[in-house]
Amino acid sequence: MKTRILGKSGLEVSELGLGCMGLSFGYGPATDKNTAVKLLHSAFEAGVTFFDTAEAYGPYINEELLGEALHPFRKEVVIATKFGFKEGKADLGMDSRPENIISFVESSLKRLRTDVIDILYQHRVDPDTPIEDVAGTVKQLIEQGKVKHFGMSEAGAESIRRAHAIQPVTALQSEYSLWWREPEQEIFPLLEELGIGFVPFSPLGRGFLTGTINENTQFDTTDFRNMVPRFSEENRKANQRFVELLQSIAEEKESTPAQIALAWLLAQKPWIVPIPGTTKIHRLYENIKATSIELTAEDLHRIEMAASQINILGARYPEHLQQRVGK
Numbered sequence: 001m002k003t004r005i006l007g008k009s010g011l012e013v014s015e016l017g018l019g020c021m022g023l024s025f026g027y028g029p030a031t032d033k034n035t036a037v038k039l040l041h042s043a044f045e046a047g048v049t050f051f052d053t054a055e056a057y058g059p060y061i062n063e064e065l066l067g068e069a070l071h072p073f074r075k076e077v078v079i080a081t082k083f084g085f086k087e088g089k090a091d092l093g094m095d096s097r098p099e100n101i102i103s104f105v106e107s108s109l110k111r112l113r114t115d116v117i118d119i120l121y122q123h124r125v126d127p128d129t130p131i132e133d134v135a136g137t138v139k140q141l142i143e144q145g146k147v148k149h150f151g152m153s154e155a156g157a158e159s160i161r162r163a164h165a166i167q168p169v170t171a172l173q174s175e176y177s178l179w180w181r182e183p184e185q186e187i188f189p190l191l192e193e194l195g196i197g198f199v200p201f202s203p204l205g206r207g208f209l210t211g212t213i214n215e216n217t218q219f220d221t222t223d224f225r226n227m228v229p230r231f232s233e234e235n236r237k238a239n240q241r242f243v244e245l246l247q248s249i250a251e252e253k254e255s256t257p258a259q260i261a262l263a264w265l266l267a268q269k270p271w272i273v274p275i276p277g278t279t280k281i282h283r284l285y286e287n288i289k290a291t292s293i294e295l296t297a298e299d300l301h302r303i304e305m306a307a308s309q310i311n312i313l314g315a316r317y318p319e320h321l322q323q324r325v326g327k
Helices: 033-045 061-076 098-111 131-143 157-166 183-194 233-238 240-253 257-268 281-292 297-308
Strands: 003-006 011-014 050-052 078-083 117-122 147-153 169-175 197-201
Touching: 003 197, 033 061, 033 281, 061 078, 061 098, 078 098, 078 147, 098 117, 098 131, 117 131, 117 169, 131 147, 131 157, 147 157, 157 169, 157 183, 169 183, 183 197, 233 240, 240 257, 240 297, 257 281, 257 297
Parallel strands: 050 078, 078 117, 117 147, 147 169, 169 197
Antiparallel strands: 003 011
16 A cells, blocks of 8 residues: 655655544444454554554543554554543533643553554643643653654644644544545645644545445434434435435446545545544445556546535534534
8 A cells, every 4th residue: 555644744654544423433333352352453454554543432442442452563553542531521511731641642642552552632622721722732742752753633724723832733633535625725725734644534424425325324313424414314315316326426436435435535635644432344345445546637527526416415423522622
C-alpha cells in the first residue's frame, strides 16, 4: 500500500488507516477478542500501518485490544488515541483539564503496551478548559517523549488556530464523506494554510454508503445509529439515492459502492487519510482495494454533479451530541 504524509509533520502512514472503535463499542456487541485480533493482524499484513482508538471506546477495552494485538509489530505501526471525557465515558461530559490529560496518558501507555503515543487527539473541544492549556499540556508530554504528535477531533477553525499557535497540530480527525462535506467549507482552507493533515472518520457514512443498509435494516439495540436522525427508517429510504449513485459508478469500475466512496475521498487532497472501520475481514480487504481505484477528472466531475442534485435527509448527530462539535 502507498503511504501519505499527514500535513507538514512528516508523519508517514498508510494511505488508508483502520478505525477500531466498532470492534469494541458503538455498533452493537463487542467483537470476539480472537476475531478482533485476527482482523488487526490481517490489516497489518495487508499494509495498514495506521490504527485509531480512544479511551472512550469501551471505555478502555479498545486500547487494551490494540495494545495486545499490535505489540508484535509496534515499531512498524502508528497508533492514535484520544482523551477528553470524564472517566473515559462520553455520557459524563468532557474533561480536558491538564491533570486529566496527564493521568490519561500514563494509563493509556500501559493499555497500549508502549512507551510513546504516536498521535494524541483531544476527542472534543472542552468549553471549560482553555485550548491553550490543552495544547500546552500536550506540548509538555511531547517534550517528555511520551507523545509524538498532537491532534484534534471535530474541532472548529478558531480552536484549531489557537491550539496550533501553542503546539503544532499534526492532524484533525472529523467526519467526512460524500454525504457529509461540511469540512470543505471552512476547515479545508485552514488545514491547507497551517499544514495539518486530515483523518476522516465514518468515510463510508457509518456503513450506509456500502449499500448494505436500507429502510428495513434492524440495528442491535446498543447500536449508536438508532439515535442518529440520518438513520431513521424514513431517512434511510430517502437517502438510498446516494447509494444508487455509487452503485452505478461501481458497476462501470467493476468495484463496489464502498470502494468508490473511499477512492473519491482519497482523490480530494493528498493529505487526507481515511480510517474506515469494520469487524469483518472480507470488508477490510474490500476497503483496502479502494486504494488501487483511479477516478479520472471526468469521473469526479460526474460524481460531483450527481451528488449536488441529491438532498440528504437527517442530521448526522442527535442534538445533544451535535452541540459538542465544531467548537
